Amino acid sequence: MSQPLLRVENLRTHLFLKRGVVKAVDGVNLHVDAGETLGLVGESGSGKSMTSLSILRLLPRQSGRIVEGHIWVDGVDLASLSEEEMARDWRGRRVSMVSQDPMTSLNPVFTVGDQVGAPFRYHGLAHGARAVREAAVKVLRRVRIPSPEKRLDDYPHQFSGGMRQRVVAAMAIACAPRLLIADEPTSNLDVTIQVQMIALFRELQRDSGLGIILITHDLGVAASICQRVAVMYAGRIVEVGDVRTIYRSPAHPYTQALLNAIPHLGQRRRRLHAIAGQPPSLIDPPVGCRFAARCSRRTAQCDAEYPPEVELASGHKVACWRPGPEAA
């Protein structure tokens, strides 16, 4: 297999806070191929956003730091680059992001044209006001903003929610990056707008060889866009595999529990299978399997040692001492 677009090796990102060191990302390995969408799912606080911010090196300045690991993109380790290099050559140029709440991702006091044109200016892809404008129009057209040349001088608040979101996507793909990280791009949206976003993502992926990491806690959204899905729990990836494998034959008890805990359209008034308990604190996570406390298959071994990753099938990896199908 050829070199993947992105390879993250043993990434550890810690947040140094007054109340302690939050081990937000604690040994994450993953890879994304060109033209592929990797879904990153997991519950709130499991470190999904921190993983993506680590890749872009956009961690909270005061507290966040990558303490270990490598982030290879096209053979370059981003973890070793200087801040200037990151800004100049990487962010927006080769690796780009749509952040957690696209509705607030546009600066309210600058025009849309200014903001969409900005990446071209930063990376010297267009010179002069007119060229930048033209480039902005082009990319807005790509995300299906109607008559973009007329809307460049409008402010974000004059756009509807769905359109704002497409503008953000336009900014992110303006310089034709190789990798796009989309952090919950649909979470705060109504169903009807959500589908429009899903359509846009599928299209982007089809048209260019863009690799996408889609972060979400909505298993439905992940299922509708991704080719592969990684499940994160308490700072670690517990299971990763092809989308069908994950949904049809999940091997990690957490993945299984998650799928059981959500109601599915068409199935009514059956009791949901709740997952008891809470996720562990990331300040001092348990030494063993982090899901052990809530797991139905827990053994003494689970508490003693973190399970190694095993590859059950090609590309299907699980970190569990007792992986396998659900006990009926």
Place this chain on the structure above:
Amino acid sequence: MLLYILKRVGQGLISIVGASIVIFFVSRLSGDPIVLLLPTEAPPAVVEQVRRDMGLAEPLWRQYLIFAGNALTGDFGNSYRWQAPALSLVLDRLPATIYLALAALLFSILLSVPFGVLSAVYRGSWIDTLGKGFAMLGQAMPNFWVGLLLILVLAIGFNLLPAYGYGTPAHIIMPAIALGWYPVAAQTRIVRSAMLDVLDSDYIRMGRAVGASERVLIWKYALRNAAIPLVTILGVYFAAMLGGAFVVETIFAWPGVGRTVVEAVFSRDFPVVQAGVLLTSILFVTSNLLVDLSYGLIDPRIRYDR
């Protein structure tokens, strides 16, 4: 927009009328101006006549209506002390006070914006501490003390700046510092906290994510957002500067309204006090209105139809 302006002007008028009532009645409480106007030896008949001529024999509320009516036509009466219409006495000095207040405000902004921005960007670092300390000093020192120290050091000590007077740009520097230092701390705090919020915002992160340099992000994209809360209350700070001018003008022999009003209070020269206070009120109300309106230039989200 028009509706909004009308509404704001209406509110402003209410404030001004209210201020005029307050100042009229409070000043009347302090005694009979006749005592100061006529020689003690004036015969009672003359006293009575002058009293009638001046309308002081009417009941207070009528006096107020007369006063308000005259004030509407720009007639605040003649100063009891200075042989001149009270309004012109104050109006002649108003530009100097406005100039001083604006310069002080400018000084405070020139200081607080960079301080606020830098201490947000380098939060917790020595820059933050230093900026905060320096800004707070202004809040902890009475402005007349600052003024005196400035004169002592910059004028007498080093002969760098003129100690008093009005005219060249050099003249404004010390008064503006003395007056403008006080609000620096509060303004810095506003800019800093707004900046912290803005720097944490999604759109700034988005800017970073598409490759903006820190310089562009901070000074172009973040600053405008962070300035909004500052701009919102500039009107209030302007009023604070007008008030502070009362003291600073005395120190620097600045020919503004402040000194005139202070002395008018001492000599119970009510026409001048009333004209002075009312004019400052009008100035304050107008400046607030202007700030509110110009606010829309900075923040396009503001619509004036609400």
Place this chain on the structure above:
Amino acid sequence: MARLRGRGLPWLSMLMLAIVIVAAIGGEALAPHDPNGLDLGAAFRPPAWAEKGSWAYPLGTDNLGRDILSRIIAGARVSVVSALYAIVFAGSIGGLIGMISGYFGGIVDAVIMRLVDIQLSIPALALALVIAAVFGADFGTVIVVIIVTYWTWYARIVRGEILSLKEREYVALAKVAGCGTGTIFFRHLLPNIMNTLLVLSTLQVGQVIIFEASLSFLGLGIQAPDVSWGLMLSDARNYLTNAWWAITMPGIAIMLTCLSANMVGDWLRDTLDPKRRQL
């Protein structure tokens, strides 16, 4: 690695404030000399550490030979008491009005806000001047002036706070639970603006001291035989070049107290409510 150092308690500032408060309570009893006891023979003694200074007058004497340290101690009372009055009265009056205005809204709010506007549109010092001229310049007037000037400050901020507080879900739920207006006011709103009031109050200490000093400078503040720092400052400016200590010492007292109060206020603000960084 402690990149983000904890915001430690501002010990130094607290200590300073404590000293000021002790001085204010102890007053003359703590002072080594009678603060008004003049001794023309001992006029213009420099501070103890300077040449010709003596430890009998640690911070020197003023033009009338009064001990500056004793006067600073006695003057602390004015500062503390006026700040206290201002905080208690302006704070409770303004706070209550702000709460009423914010909670009931409508016409009540409109009227109160117009009153606030009126108050704001009269320069504080001008109103102070007129009031002081009417009622005579003394301690009581200074306090009245400060209260009249500052209530709006509390009213506006508390009102804003209440406006957002009353939209909180727990307030709606209290109504659903069947609580009356009184309960909502005192159980749900008041405790939640206490932090704000506390922060505002500490920040106000400095403002009051400076304000009093400005009044004294204009000759309308505290009058002898009362002593205040502002008065000392304003008196001493006549011999600024001969006796630097006479204007510097009370100036430093003002500065340190204001700084400390502001630091404590800032610290409280950060500690009590890290989200509301802006006041």
Place this chain on the structure above:
Amino acid sequence: MLLEVRDLKKHFPVGSGLLRASGAVRAVDGVSFSVDVGETFALVGESGCGKTTIARMVLMLERPTAGAILFDGKDLAGMSGAGLKAYRRQVQAVFQDPYASLNPRLRVRTIIAEPILAHERSGRAALRRRVEEVLDVVGLPAAAADLFPHEFSGGQRQRIAIARALAVNPRCIVLDEPISALDVSIRAQVLNLLADIQERFRLTYLIIAHDLALVEHFSTRVGVMYLGNMVEAGPTDAVFDRPRHPYTQALLASVPRPDPDHQPPLDAIRGEIASAMAPPSGCKFHPRCPRAIDRCAVEVPAWRSLGRDHAGACHLAEGA
């Protein structure tokens, strides 16, 4: 019928103060529905369509602009004094944000006791017992009563909120997105709890949610709203199996499913919800409706029956 809502309207005036500007947000624009004892009635619809506003009117936190709300046959508008008190006892609420709905300065005990104290004078011991009782119902230890809200996780807080709603033995609970703010793994816990309680105390629920799978799972009847209007209402089975209004159909079709092989078509719906200040003429949905005809733009569709207990407002959904 326990709760009956008749042609309810709520218009928020825009602009206030001296010069009243014209224009209003028509947040709720003529909605009728009824909820029977023991039922779970769900309101669904896009953001801003007026669901919360209805809930607030039912809770008497907001006065209707027009229309009537009847509880047990009595009109809320006429209630005051004792009648109001009695009503407050019978209807409680749980809101979306478990952080904002508990006063951070009060202990859990006080929070839960609040509705009790508002209604009756009960002794300390009785109060204590009752608080512990409801805490037990929601699965929290008695010791929780002495803690402050911030010492709990989101799911636990929502349990406290539920305990508080239960404290006065209400007959009906209004649930405004009770689990949207919770984590996926916690949601099921709370949802199961709500279902258990309903069964145990024979409660009636008025629930607001936007997760259609959840609504299908949880409710007995459902009302679909669009821009201040009810467009379709009926038994959950009927609405989900045979949606009749194009909006309901589009909505259901659009939901992404946690199954890679059954994904929604991407063109079920176009455009975006219009402004509640200037809603489209005729059928408010017509600009986005794939099947709109000329008539839709001019004529407001009438509310008509579409089957047993199933009704809707669409020109195209004639007859059953």
Place this chain on the structure above:
Amino acid sequence: QSAPARGSLTVAFAAEPTVMDPLKYSAGVDHYFMGQMFEQLVRPDPTLRSVNWLAESWKVIEDNGKPIIDIHIRKGVKFHNGDPLTSADFEFTFSKLRDPKISRWSHLQASVERFEIVDDHHFRLHFKEGDGSYISGQLQLWAVPKAYYERVGEEGFAKAPVGTGPWKFVSRVVKDELKLEAFDDYWNKEHRPTVKNLTIKIIPEDLTRVAAFKTGAVDWVDAVPLAMVEEFKKMPGVKTVSVVSGNNLFLDFNTDQPNSPFRDVRVRQAAAHAIDVNAIIKSVLFGQGERYVEVGKGGIGYDPELKPYPFDPKKARELLRQAGHPNGFETPCYNLTTPREPNVKEVGEAMFAYLTAAGIRCKVQGLEYGAWINLMRRGRNGPPEMDGVISMMWSQNLPGDPGTAWAGHLHSFVPGKGWGSYSFAQDAEADAMVEQLKLTMDPQKRDELARKIARYKHEKVLGGLTTYRPMITLAWRDAKVDFKPWPYPGYWRGFQEIGLKQ
């Protein structure tokens, strides 16, 4: 000597008058500007001797026992607008000055019966009765151009005053500056300024004014702060003059209220013994004050024999005991806090502290200027009443004549008659003598009577306990400014002779 004036000069004053119109002036400070532009019939020369000025000659004659002042005025005197000065101008002044609605000093003209114009340069003032203060007040009348005044009116005149003085009005910005120009046609060719343009800046704050001088922004400065006088005297290239100002400070006691402890002369004497005025002058005033007893040195009624009560706290206490206050007593003490004279506030504080130490326990109350005047001025419609001790001051002019001052605060208060307008005294004998003094125009007799009153007043400590006369120090850059100090009545800021050196 009579070369045309040239160059310009900027000077700084500490205070500024309100009006520049001799018909409207009220306070002493009004002379600061008026005196540069307007002139009187008689004025003091630099040695404080009265000399004829606009008057060529004058004498008092008698007609039917009523006095007449017969005056010939100088010919060839011109107003700044070119009009010649004639008797009609003085008549005009007289008619305005006696009108209480216009003038604040109408009572000073009260004893004049009529004004008789003999010819353009000769007129007579007919008196109802004698009026000694008329003469010591430099014959009271200012030269104001009748025709011009009537043409431009009161307001016009206020904006552009015209007089006969050495300086012509150019412009004024209130609270900022007055610009003057030397009058080329000025009649007195010997004593006149040689600088063409003069700008008077108003800088009330001491430090700022000093800074303006030190930095060279101004070359002549008024009222060097007391604490800096020594420094200024030693400053190279700077010349100073320290002169006694016309003001006279004293502590007044309420003696007209029946229950006032100060009705007892022993209490007043006790107060006189209690205060160490010399020490106060030395430290509080940095030596910038001159002790005086009732009348200042060189004034009418000045008696070198009269010695101040020595500082003797023991005696003070003894006197109090005798007066029935073995433990002293408490009294309100009113202090003026507005700096009308340098350090008055501190002086007051010091004096009250001395009184307190001796047993007259002062409850000090500070008053700003407006409140102070309000409290002192009689003829109000009721309270407040000055019911204790007050720090007061009253100008006796240079050269001094205490007549007007005593009429104001030694004579008991008589409404509407001009007697005792600021008085808290009530002593029939003093009243009679003060009234007599007013009628006495003969200089010799006037001096004798004044001495008698002074002695009586001193013995009884009536109409206040006299303390000191402030000194003012003027400073200028010697290398640049050629200045000879000239006073006009009471004040030293006259620029009769000022010029630039090479």
